[in-house]
Amino acid sequence: MSARWQAILWGGALVAAVAAAFLLPNYYLYLLGLSGVWAIAALGLNLLTGYAGQISIGHAGFVAIGAYTAALLQGKAGVPFLLALPAAGLVSAGVGVLLGLPALRLSGPYLAIATLGFVVAVEQVFDKWSTLTGGFQGLKVPRPSIGPLVLADDRSLYLLVVVLVGIMTWLARNLIQSPVGRALLALRDSEPAAQAAGVSLTRFKVLAFVLSAFYGGIAGALYGALVGFISPPDFGLTVSIFLVSVMVVGGLASVPGMLVGALLLTLFFQRLSGLRDLRSVLYGLGLILVVILAPGGLGRLPSLCRHLATQVRLSLIRRFSTPCPD
Amino acid sequence: MDALARQIANGLAVGTLYGLMALGLVLIYKTADVVNFGHGDMAAFSTFLGYTLLVLWRWPTLPALIVTLLLAAVLGVLVEGLVLRPARARQAPVLALVVVTLGIAQVLNGSIGALWGRQVKSLPPLVVGPPLRLGDVIVTREQLFNLGVGLTLALALFLFFRLSKYGIALRAVAQNPVAARLMGIGVNRMLAMAWGLGAGLGAVAGLLIAPATFLEPDTMNFVLIRAFAAAVLGGFTSLPGAMLGGLLLGVLENLVAGYIATELKAAFAFALIVLVLAVRPAGLLGRVTPRKV
Numbered sequence: 001m002s003a004r005w006q007a008i009l010w011g012g013a014l015v016a017a018v019a020a021a022f023l024l025p026n027y028y029l030y031l032l033g034l035s036g037v038w039a040i041a042a043l044g045l046n047l048l049t050g051y052a053g054q055i056s057i058g059h060a061g062f063v064a065i066g067a068y069t070a071a072l073l074q075g076k077a078g079v080p081f082l083l084a085l086p087a088a089g090l091v092s093a094g095v096g097v098l099l100g101l102p103a104l105r106l107s108g109p110y111l112a113i114a115t116l117g118f119v120v121a122v123e124q125v126f127d128k129w130s131t132l133t134g135g136f137q138g139l140k141v142p143r144p145s146i147g148p149l150v151l152a153d154d155r156s157l158y159l160l161v162v163v164l165v166g167i168m169t170w171l172a173r174n175l176i177q178s179p180v181g182r183a184l185l186a187l188r189d190s191e192p193a194a195q196a197a198g199v200s201l202t203r204f205k206v207l208a209f210v211l212s213a214f215y216g217g218i219a220g221a222l223y224g225a226l227v228g229f230i231s232p233p234d235f236g237l238t239v240s241i242f243l244v245s246v247m248v249v250g251g252l253a254s255v256p257g258m259l260v261g262a263l264l265l266t267l268f269f270q271r272l273s274g275l276r277d278l279r280s281v282l283y284g285l286g287l288i289l290v291v292i293l294a295p296g297g298l299g300r301l302p303s304l305c306r307h308l309a310t311q312v313r314l315s316l317i318r319r320f321s322t323p324c325p326d
Numbered sequence: 327m328d329a330l331a332r333q334i335a336n337g338l339a340v341g342t343l344y345g346l347m348a349l350g351l352v353l354i355y356k357t358a359d360v361v362n363f364g365h366g367d368m369a370a371f372s373t374f375l376g377y378t379l380l381v382l383w384r385w386p387t388l389p390a391l392i393v394t395l396l397l398a399a400v401l402g403v404l405v406e407g408l409v410l411r412p413a414r415a416r417q418a419p420v421l422a423l424v425v426v427t428l429g430i431a432q433v434l435n436g437s438i439g440a441l442w443g444r445q446v447k448s449l450p451p452l453v454v455g456p457p458l459r460l461g462d463v464i465v466t467r468e469q470l471f472n473l474g475v476g477l478t479l480a481l482a483l484f485l486f487f488r489l490s491k492y493g494i495a496l497r498a499v500a501q502n503p504v505a506a507r508l509m510g511i512g513v514n515r516m517l518a519m520a521w522g523l524g525a526g527l528g529a530v531a532g533l534l535i536a537p538a539t540f541l542e543p544d545t546m547n548f549v550l551i552r553a554f555a556a557a558v559l560g561g562f563t564s565l566p567g568a569m570l571g572g573l574l575l576g577v578l579e580n581l582v583a584g585y586i587a588t589e590l591k592a593a594f595a596f597a598l599i600v601l602v603l604a605v606r607p608a609g610l611l612g613r614v615t616p617r618k619v
Contacts, residue, residue: 055421057363057428102604108420109361110562110603113554116363117596120551124592241428248425280436287429291422292412 013259017162026154030226031270032263033154036161037223039262042246043172043255044215049244050253051181052208053188055108058099058115059243061122062213064235066092066220068126068133071141071230081144085221092217093210100209104202119240127232138231141224157226164222165259168215173255175211184208242269245283249290251297260298328462333584334577335460339469341576342476343535347546347553348560348568349479350527356487356563357496357520360410360423364430366550368405368525370543371434372398373532374442377449377541387452394533395526402525403518405430410521411514431547438543451537472534479530480569487565496520552579555595558602561612570610 020032045059066088073079073087099118106114126133133139143152144160151157175181183204186194195201224230242265250261272279290297296304347369354362362368376394379385385393413426453471457464487493498506499516507513532546539545556575560567575598582594602609 049421055424057424102600105607106603109355109424110558110607112361112363112420112424113558114596114599114603116554117551117592117599121593121596124590128590241432244425244428248421252421277436277439280432280439282436284429284432284434284436287432288409288426291418291426291429292409292416295416295418295422 014162014166017165018159021155021159021162029154029158031266033158033161033226034223034270035263035266036158036165037219037226038243038246038266039165039259040168040222041216041219042243042250042258042262043168044212044219045243046212046247046250046253046255046258047172047175047184047215048208048212049247051176051188052184052205054103054205054208055112056115056212057112057237057240057244058118058122059212059216060235060237060239061115061119062092062096062216063220063223063239064122064126064232065095065213066217067141067224067230067235068139068220069217070221071139071224072132074142074144075139080146081225082146085218088221089214089217092220093214096209096211096213097206099213100206103209104205116237116240119235119237123232123236126235133232136231136233138229141228141230143228144225151225161222161226164218168218169255169259172215176255180204180207245287247297248287249297254297257298264298329584331461331463333580335463335465337577337580338473338573339465339576340580341556341573342469342472343531343538343549343572344552344556344575345480345569345572346472346476346531346534347528347549348556348572349476349483349565350524350531351553351557352560352562352565352568353483353527354520354524355557356565357500358406358410358517359500360427362524363424363427363550364405364434365524365528365553366546367431367434367438367543368398368401369528369532370546371438372401372525372529373449373536373541373546374438376529376533377442377447377536381447381449391452391533395529398525398529399522402521402523402528405525406518406521407514410517435543442543444543447541449533449536449541452533468537472538475530475534476569476572479527480566483565492516492519551592552595555599558599559609561609564609564611567609567611574610 017032021029024032041059041063044062045056048054048056048059069091070081070084070088073084074081079087099115103111103114127136129135130137143150144157145151149156151160183194183199184207186197186199187201187204187208191201220235223234227234246258246261246265248261249265250257250259268283269279272282294304347365350369351362351365354360354365372394375397376390379390379393380387409426409430410423413422418426451468453467455467457466458470487497495506495511496516496519498509498511499513499520503513506516528546531549535549536545539548552575553572556572557568558571559575560569560571562568575595578598579591579594583591
């Protein structure tokens, strides 16, 4: 796709997202807002897994840390939302360094196991540290206010999410096209080759963790603002697996894929929330089928369509072009 | 002193269960090169089948156990043939394999909920009788039985892989599938066998764990994270290591709970995983195989 078409599509998506705020009923705005939150978290996970090739099934841990940081800063210390939001990202990124350093020595399935342990541990710590976090009873999060403006209704909260999704998407796209992004890609494709080309393994692997943790923290702060209430199970292993699914369904290493994937899966989960067992079976089958039949996810759909269209055109040409009579 | 002895005894009892669960994980990783995140739900599904035979249909114990283990093996073979074989045919990367096993977990968890409901059930212990006194420590017969089963299975599987023709063939498949095929080993058949065995081990673990805890769709997932820690501690490729890792984890966890903080057991398991992987990635009994670049 040419740069102009991409710009038109992104612009169109933004216009549609803003128009939706005035056209859709509140419940759908809430669902769209939630999709936006998970899209931000998935964008971060995608930097780590899709670009840097490091598997994490513990990403909800970072979302939890961001959510609690923002909630406590706003609720207990009276910090305004516009400061609490980046603070949540930074605290989460700090923990990302702590997890990224031991992760340097791990690869593939071992990293998956360690990050699985991470999310379970984070959930338990927030659950038991009840003097600060309210434990399993959860924590009320104050409505975000920007200056004198308090965002209390669904529409303004949704617009806040749209703005942040826009900023985070733009950042992710720029990052990927920067030397940092190319270094991450090089690491994913071959660590020895990347090192031989002068990419520092230590620095960029840890950086990938830090960046994705920052995204997770921002998503967490936004989740608290949107829902108004957080408790440890909101960010458990299930959510981690959900984020991995968003990434796989949306397509690894595809930025728009994360937005579409988060939207589809959030709607799926909310619409079937009353049918837990059926949802679980369909969800699992869906994951297996996507991985086996469409390993590129939805992000590869445009190129797949183009490929199919070419095939059809070729076969039509072959069918209808009569050989020249002698 | 006797307090410490009791802590250790309790730790060994719990650790046995972790070790049993870890055995199946290690077996599948060792042979099929897949970390099976669906192991918990596969074990739970088999345990529910056992529950149906033993409790609902009131079959006598021995035939019920045998049929349960056979059904579990069939489940393992089906999972391999229907899900992992197509993934393998497409040379799926590690992430895809992780996601596929997570998908299996979801499907089975939902199926258990749909077939048996989500109410908590109880499974009677396989061994009953008055508890035994060993010095100051009191242990139940069930705990001793579990420990015996765990150690026997670990040893038997270790010998199976070392000495038997099938064990050696399984190791060959794990090492190099192409070369194994050229030596006349049916790779698909061997992998089906590995998954059948792994699922059977999961069923054994489930049938022994469920009476000690309770039975509901997520029972085994509580144990799974500890089983991962146990397997990592033991080196992830060593079957006796998995059992040893389980026992060690159980004891350490109980000591932490007794002397430091009761409520941070999962956090402890995580810390242990990270520590072991960072300091000694091959675990206690594992061996490092350098990967070709």
